Amino acid sequence: MTITVNGKPKELDAPTTVAALLESLGLDTARVALELNREILPRAEFVDRILTNGDTLEIVQFVGGG
């Protein structure tokens, strides 16, 4: 199945939770914020929420800025 992550398509072999996806990408869940299909996904739901075909994810983090 295909999802979109930060504007780019990504293939997933099997149903994956958001938490598992973040882990596979090497991202610390405590340091990112997520939108799933244009709605903010609370951190507490990362472990339970299963991604489905066509989902769009935006993963953001803090960076330097004025």
Next chain:
Amino acid sequence: MDPLIIAGRRFKSRLLVGTGKFSSNAAMVAAMESSGCEIVTVALRRVDIDNPADSLLAHIDREKYLLLPNTSGARDAVEAVRLARLARAAGCEPWVKLEVTPDPYYLLPDPIETFKAAEILVKEGFTVLPYINADPVLAKRLQEIGTATVMPLGAPIGTNKGLKTREQIAIIIEQAIVPVVVDAGLGAPSHAAEAMEMGADCVLVNTALAVAGNPAAMAAAFRKGVEAGREAFLAGLGETRRQAEASSPLTGFLHD
């Protein structure tokens, strides 16, 4: 120095520091420490999935510094509100530097989109610090809807030109019922001191530190500039005059 109070919270430092543009995380942290600041701004951007970099948060001690996320990148109120909510979801306290700067050439803040976003974010319980041009009427309107401060620019972001908008900033300070943060364009400690002498409550600096030959040393200098300016303001500055007034006595001369 007398404490700074924003949204009921007390701070010792009247210098806020931006974390952008530093040549390294080490330079950024050294500047933050030398500045004595307690509030630092950060931005929110997409993670580069193919090349996830070291997280900025690994370098900032959250016990020591209050993170103030900005909404830079927002082109309108909708995007600004979205960024503020994402920052809160990322674990920040609900403070936000509301920054809507769609024009990439001068990065001037859009007053209409800023006001629209401020209304929404104040209602959602954010502590809103809006970045604005030095427009006294806009400043008043934002305070009336409950922003925690107003943040008028001295000059466009990154220009280091100092208080080009000083006359308007003076009016904003005179009319303000919330702290006034002079933010953007401060290029030298003397600019920061001038803002504080005028009665600004605090200043925000980023570029001047990041591009300095020695960022930590520049941050220490800015710290002194802000303290000197605040002390002078509290000590009561003398008035300016057109005509000279002698400093030495006008009697007892060695001539008749």
